[in-house]
Amino acid sequence: MGFAAVARVTSDQWITCAVLDKINFGLLPGSELNLETTICNEIREHHKVVVIDHVAEDEEFANHHTPLLYGFQSYISVPIILKNGEFFGTLCAIDPSPANLKNTSVVGMFKMFADLIAFHLDALQQIxxxxxxxxxxxxxxxxxxxxxxxxxxxxxxxxxxxxxxxxxxxxxxxxxxxxxxxxxxxxxxxxxxxxxxxxxxxxxxxxGDGISITRTPNEDLEQVLIQVIEEMQAISPTRKIKIDFNTVHPVSVDGKRIAQLFSNLLGNAITYSPADATIEITASSTEDEFNLCVANPGKAIPPAAMERLFQPFSRGEVEPSQKGLGLGLYIASEIAKAHGGGLTVSSNVEKTCFTLSIPSK
CATH class of the missing domain: 1.10.287.130 (Signal transduction histidine kinase, dimerisation/phosphotransfer (DHp) domain)
Structure with a gap:
């Protein structure tokens, strides 16, 4: 076939999207034909394949205005139907000479290419x-x-x-x-x-670039933690807090950020544990690592909540008095990451424990 095109056919336009022109038919991508002069306009209405081997010998198209106007003898056009059932246009081809088109191989090939074009158009639309x-x-x-x-x-x-x-x-x-x-x-x-x-x-x-930290060599972490505990107990004087500190090895951290992290963890422990419960806080340091654990009795955290516990705007099941933004644990986790460490959680019917682990240096 001397000329082939992918045509966009609407109720008022026939426009070429892609063209293969070996006979100087004169159309380029973006070129238009008068819609009423095309067979594609009829295909837009009935959605059927049209195949003509020899116009002069075809009873239906021998006197059709389109072959007479454009001077072709062989013609094939297959509708391009998108996934949603919308008619996009046609894959069509013409030639001044007769051709053997009415066979399973040729028609099947055109249908396959029309389906591929529709698939490609659907993909582009989804993208x-x-x-x-x-x-x-x-x-x-x-x-x-x-x-x-x-x-x-x-x-x-x-x-x-x-x-x-x-x-x-x-x-x-x-x-x-x-x-x-x-x-x-x-x-x-x-x-x-x-x-x-x-x-x-x-x-x-x-x-920005994440939470920033300013490390202080040999930070007095016991004093940092005790200060946070004192502030919390000033707010909740009846709460019982048990501490076990063993931070004999020096640690290089941002004390203010660790205090912020600890304040979030301790605040959660107070909020989510019974009023008469004892909150246990353990902290230790070695030459390689600093560990801090905040544990409290209370309801176990549901598995579904555990999966998104450290994500922003995410909270577990709360009572009306426990409302918040759901940012505390996310911020605490980001502070841990900024120090090159991590924040983990374990929870069962006996207690919930949040553990901070960061390098000492």
Whole structure:
């Protein structure tokens, strides 16, 4: 066949997508023919294959306007049907001379190529949809993370004002009722500050190069951990905390980040354990590794929740009083990674234990 084309055929257009022209028919990719002058327009309506070996001897097409207009004697056109059933166009071919086209081999080959073209078009469409969806998801994620960063930054100033005012009131007033209210304000400020820190770290980690750390050689980790415990017990004075520290070997870490990580773990242990339970904290260091374990009795973490426990905005089953952003464990895990270590969890009906392991140097 001297000329072949993949044609896009709609209700008002016939446009070439790809062309093989050995007879100088004159069409290039993007060229158009008057729709009404083509047999493809008829195929668009009935979706059937049209094959002509010799126009002059064909009863149906001997006097058809299309062969007379374009001067061909042999013709084949196969509809291209997309996966969703939509008619795309045709794979067609013509030649000025007669040809033996009405046989299983030729018609089968054209049908196969038409199916391959339809498959390719479907794949391209799916890729385009996927890319569009991915772009929207990226834009949504970027917007969310930027919003978190801005919100966290803007919340700090009024929160600092509230915290400072509470401290000033505590010094000025000695009435029991006022002191109770001041304690509530201070506790709420402490919790809000932790949420803001997590939001900012999450946004920084996702928008930048991850959570940054500044190591201090021979960091006094026992003092770092004790300070966090004292802060937590000031908020929850009735909670029982048992410690077992053996950190005789020096450790090079970012003390503030370890305190932040430990605060998240200890806060979770207090939140998710019975009020009369004892929380056990063990810490040890060797020449090679520092380990910290926070264990508490309570309900076992469900397997489904375990799989996504360290993912952002993910939390286990919570009571109304246990609401949060679901960022604490994600931030803690990222801090562990920034130190070249990891954070793991084990949970059963007896207790849940979060374990931090990082290199000592």
């Amino acid at each position: 385009a949809i996927s890319e569009q969806t991915l772009q929207k998801e990226r834009e949504t994620a970027d917007f969310r993370e930027q919003f978190i960063a801005i919100l966290g930054h803007d919340l700090r100033n009024p929160l600092n004002a509230v915290s400072s005012s509470a401290q000033l009131l505590a010094r000025l007033s000695h009435e029991n009722r006022a002191q109770r209210l001041i304690t509530i304000i201070k506790d709420s400020s402490f919790r809000m500050n932790g949420l803001i820190e997590n939001m900012l770290d999450f946004a920084s980690g996702r928008l």
